[in-house]
Amino acid sequence: MGERGGHYASAFHPPQSLAGGPGSKPPGRRRRAGAGARGAPPAAALLLAALLAAAWLLWRWGGGGTGRAGAGAAPQMACEDRPARGAVYLNYEVIFGLCNQMISHLNAVTLALAAGLDGVILPPAWSRPHFNHSVDEDVWNKNTPIATLLDIAEMRRRLAPAGIDVLESTEDDALVMRHTCEQAAQSFSPLESIPNAVWRVRSLVDSIRMRRPANQRCIHFQRYMLFWAHDLTSGANLPYLAAQSLAFNSTVEALAEEVAAAIGGAFNGAHMRIELDMGLKAEKAMPQYITHMRRLGFNASAPLYAASGLLTYNDTGAFRRMEEALKSAGVCSRVLSKEFLVGPERLAGLHSEQLALVDLLVLTRSARFVGHKASTFSYFARDLRALRGGGDLTTAGLLEGGKTWESGTVIAPHD
Ligand SMILES: *[C@@H]1O[C@H](CO)[C@@H](O)[C@H](O)[C@H]1NC(C)=O
Ligand SMILES: *[C@@H]1O[C@H](CO)[C@@H](O)[C@H](O)[C@H]1NC(C)=O
Numbered sequence: 001m002g003e004r005g006g007h008y009a010s011a012f013h014p015p016q017s018l019a020g021g022p023g024s025k026p027p028g029r030r031r032r033a034g035a036g037a038r039g040a041p042p043a044a045a046l047l048l049a050a051l052l053a054a055a056w057l058l059w060r061w062g063g064g065g066t067g068r069a070g071a072g073a074a075p076q077m078a079c080e081d082r083p084a085r086g087a088v089y090l091n092y093e094v095i096f097g098l099c100n101q102m103i104s105h106l107n108a109v110t111l112a113l114a115a116g117l118d119g120v121i122l123p124p125a126w127s128r129p130h131f132n133h134s135v136d137e138d139v140w141n142k143n144t145p146i147a148t149l150l151d152i153a154e155m156r157r158r159l160a161p162a163g164i165d166v167l168e169s170t171e172d173d174a175l176v177m178r179h180t181c182e183q184a185a186q187s188f189s190p191l192e193s194i195p196n197a198v199w200r201v202r203s204l205v206d207s208i209r210m211r212r213p214a215n216q217r218c219i220h221f222q223r224y225m226l227f228w229a230h231d232l233t234s235g236a237n238l239p240y241l242a243a244q245s246l247a248f249n250s251t252v253e254a255l256a257e258e259v260a261a262a263i264g265g266a267f268n269g270a271h272m273r274i275e276l277d278m279g280l281k282a283e284k285a286m287p288q289y290i291t292h293m294r295r296l297g298f299n300a301s302a303p304l305y306a307a308s309g310l311l312t313y314n315d316t317g318a319f320r321r322m323e324e325a326l327k328s329a330g331v332c333s334r335v336l337s338k339e340f341l342v343g344p345e346r347l348a349g350l351h352s353e354q355l356a357l358v359d360l361l362v363l364t365r366s367a368r369f370v371g372h373k374a375s376t377f378s379y380f381a382r383d384l385r386a387l388r389g390g391g392d393l394t395t396a397g398l399l400e401g402g403k404t405w406e407s408g409t410v411i412a413p414h415d
């Protein structure tokens, strides 16, 4: 159902300085759901190609940026007197759960790639005590170290060939930029197309440079980069490339490998998004999960790995009820979770979103996958699974639900 989307929309109020002004596009502008990842309209694709070429030419000529990424990457200047341009760094924030955060990073890197920016400044992560809270409680720790989720050094390595530096907002360099660079901010326009976003960034940055032609200072550019910031289906192959740059904390990666190995063979996977904070009714969702599992060929010969936050608040009763329903429907031999596959000491000390990341990475290895469309975790799991070679969309399915973000948040390769 749309509750979650509605909740997110109403619970989140961008600050005045960043809220969409008269120029921002209404969400209705986004392309239709179901159009899928493939086949951006030719006009949009052409516009994007033209913008990319323009961004590349205009931004890379001029002697390189002043930041780390700019040095040495630019071609020789035609005119020796032309001032070196200042590097442009994208600063943003994330909100809510693991995959909302991941899709925000993905939006940021996509925009950096598309607009020829010089760097992204990774914000702190959010985490929560557990999943048993009402949707309106603010239980989040908004200052969780980002390195607990992302492998920053590896992301830096992956993005260096594209001329994009990756900084942590707490690092000295990022703090210096915040205080010494030209400050710029832009309004938030939900599910904006990538070409439109590139156009707006370019216009703003160019106007700053034109106002101060001699000024070569870097630009610290702030934008709301929420999980529904862009219609990723309008970005040709860039969102897919950006998704490939996401590298996860290696301790958590290793733990996911350990959990998957402990299953001891092929398994099907599901994101059982029936915790209290999701606001869905388990009684209503369970029959829908079962229908989808049957449709995809889940049967009693294989175990089911269930990603769920139920056990983060010790609700083993709800977990067992779910297991009984799935087993008696004949869609699995048993239901597994990380808490039953590795010792408690292996999970101790990990925060909520690291635990969710273990689940996400285990699910990328599932033979078949079912999730819930109202959850960004579900469709990110579906797409990351395909990206990491775990199985294409014919072996994955999402329950109907939600009504907004999923149509613009598809991460799939384009021809
Ligand atoms: C990855 O997460 C683990 C567990 O929380 C933590 O100990 C480690 O420091 C993190 N890695 C980095 C590079 O920060
Ligand atoms: C159950 O699923 C497996 C694949 O996981 C398949 O090989 C097998 O034929 C199925 N069994 C039945 C009875 O459909």
Ligand SMILES: *[C@@H]1O[C@H](CO)[C@@H](O)[C@H](O)[C@H]1NC(C)=O
Residues within 6 Å of the ligand: 130, 312, 313, 314
């Ligand atoms: C769950 O149980 C563990 C072990 O008994 C306890 O440490 C933890 O605080 C419990 N969590 C919640 C959210 O009640």
Ligand SMILES: *[C@@H]1O[C@H](CO)[C@@H](O)[C@H](O)[C@H]1NC(C)=O
Residues within 6 Å of the ligand: 132, 133, 134, 276, 313, 314, 315
């Ligand atoms: C979850 O929270 C609700 C109140 O919001 C409470 O009634 C319930 O007992 C909690 N469940 C667990 C397992 O902690």
